[in-house]
Amino acid sequence: MNKIVTLEEAMCHIKDGMTIMIGGFMAAGTPEKFMDALVEKGVKDLTIIGNDAGWPDRGIGKLLINKQAKKMIASHIGLNPEAGNQMNAGALEMELVPQGTLAERIRAGGNGLGGVLTPTGVGTIVEEGKQKIEVDGVEYLLEKPLKADIALISASIADKKGNLYFNKATKNFNPLMATAAEVVIVGVEKIVEVGEIDPNDVMTPGLFVDYMVEV
């Protein structure tokens, strides 16, 4: 079960029209080398699920600037004007989701749950078109799980079994997305031998990881 592949081999899994989760938060914890490789590869019509639209020159932003996405599901796009421009021009379908709801929807997708019952968004346009469920007199929105064909995430350290460790604020959406995609590909800063990460400190167990690229 060798999970370590080259960047090129990893990118072979990504095809036009796929739904792709991309980890990171304003590019911190985003697998930047994968962004560059996807720009070079030129895959298009992607549906991208990520916290934000990154920056014009960093993170998910690179894919948007290169017009590789047809749809984006994100919580915040304000720091990459290109995202708003494409959205307003009708070139990019944009589903804006409250950040906590986005995290839970991804978690639910990876967790076999039927959805998320959240108070967030009640009484706002976020509730439009969604089922409302009352539990003990309080109204919640039923937000549906998210899954993807591919998750592109990053980790600071991984062992050869794919056990992952995330440094500082790079955790964010990475551990969640690792659970919710058919194929999970990790850009790892440093790959170590099995046993070098204390089993207490593993943040994402290797069973969630399909491929790793040392970046």
Next chain:
Amino acid sequence: MNKIVTLEEAMCHIKDGMTIMIGGFMAAGTPEKFMDALVEKGVKDLTIIGNDAGWPDRGIGKLLINKQAKKMIASHIGLNPEAGNQMNAGALEMELVPQGTLAERIRAGGNGLGGVLTPTGVGTIVEEGKQKIEVDGVEYLLEKPLKADIALISASIADKKGNLYFNKATKNFNPLMATAAEVVIVGVEKIVEVGEIDPNDVMTPGLFVDYMVEV
């Protein structure tokens, strides 16, 4: 904000009739000293939420043997015959919950979610009396969040701000329960100075912890 108290001070918070979450899994990760102290204190009519009924002489089992619970919400009681006996005799109300559902209900309680939509239990007696919600053609049970007055949990290491670290298989329900009770009291094996636990490795942030007892 000194969170470190004596065992006696900690137990003052626990009163007859309260709903108490108790961490651990077959007594691994259960705050054993708190069990002994509660037996000594003799509080009664407790509603206990925990994975299991422990052993007759270890973990939650001690409280059951001493007839301090009027109700228990658990996933497994098979290794403490007293639990089944009291249940069959009508002395103990027992709500048996699938283990994954129990974990998610506690998480939902601590997380501000309205409930859990799970496929687990559909077509079994677990679904009795529960709302069923269909999402994209699949049926899920709506399982309600659980909260408690008190959570009694254990940790292997804590710093003085209450940041917790759990060793090996003692995590289990402890980090979840830390989020879901009004007052969270932790039995800690070893209390260290602030900064001694790497912020990357904190498993439960101190903000969830009200009191700690070095045990």
Next chain:
Amino acid sequence: MNVKEIIARRVAKELKDGDVVNLGIGLPTMVANFIPKDMDVMFQSENGFIGLGAAPEEGKEDLDLVNAGGQPVTIVPGGAFFDSATSFSIIRGGHVDATVLGALQVDEKGNLANWMVPGKMVPGMGGAMDLVVGAKKVIISMTHTAKGKPKILKECNLPLTAAGQVDMIVTEMGVMQVTKEGLVLTEINPQYSVEQVQEATEAKLIIADDLKNMEI
């Protein structure tokens, strides 16, 4: 070879390199003993880790490291600990390739009953209901009958653990697959005749055209 070993050996052959597997208590735990050494199968323990290893040597037990039955165990290199929510994210989320469980009753529709006998034994379902719903493959491993009475029924009459989730049944008499048409006997222990297997089974067995001897 005793009956339990026959069953455990046959179940072990269902597991593949790279699989994540959860074994129920009792007979299913024996399956771990028959995994080829060169095969990488990781066992998940629903109380919160992956990489369940053998029992520790006497005197080397660690109270912080137990299995779902509360018994001291070890963890293999490359294992990892997690909390109960994550444990069931793995289970319910479809990240367990196979679960091997015992049964009180199983029926031709793939229904399973293994968690209570009303008024008598009510141990609780523990993680079984989630495992049966979430694992990609549900394998029931058990003796074919209990005190001479069939456990493989037309329809379970004990409270179910889950409806229609069982994929296959392995007993000392043979291997049965759950299909839309009913239970198909695909392998038979050559110590028994097809008639004997049917006699010990309440559900009507469909005999596979290419019925094989049970591989053990």
Next chain:
Amino acid sequence: MNVKEIIARRVAKELKDGDVVNLGIGLPTMVANFIPKDMDVMFQSENGFIGLGAAPEEGKEDLDLVNAGGQPVTIVPGGAFFDSATSFSIIRGGHVDATVLGALQVDEKGNLANWMVPGKMVPGMGGAMDLVVGAKKVIISMTHTAKGKPKILKECNLPLTAAGQVDMIVTEMGVMQVTKEGLVLTEINPQYSVEQVQEATEAKLIIADDLKNMEI
């Protein structure tokens, strides 16, 4: 003292020892500068940690340690990192004592609009909708008007961030509490008269019997 500092200083007085606080981007981040040194307030950063510290010295930036705006920051001793689901467990679960946010509009029912101007600026709600629903106390800190136009309205006409969740509003002109009866002006900046404050406010203000000078 400039307008923003007046606001930030006043908001800082709302925070208590031991509080967990989330500050929105812009003006609210200034609040951190006015917490007394002997007071233990921990700032949560919704991208995944608690213990948000000051900006790092130049040259000491760490790309792995940024705030929710993607800017380099530091973490204080006793802080902790977590993933986004845990971050919002903290927020939605009611474990944040106070959140301080800016607003485009806020109204007398406690409705807040701060995440989009249809057809123009649509930055997205980020974590704001969860914060406003989940935090125990929601404090809006902003300049009283925008280009001379009131931002405190009878009813918001921009898309809401949340309905009826705002607890108090702090501007350079004064402090208003959201009550069932409407907005109560409890403190006023002595540089302004009550009439001036009302003039700059579309909603009808209820003047507290014990109206005080704004503490800064």
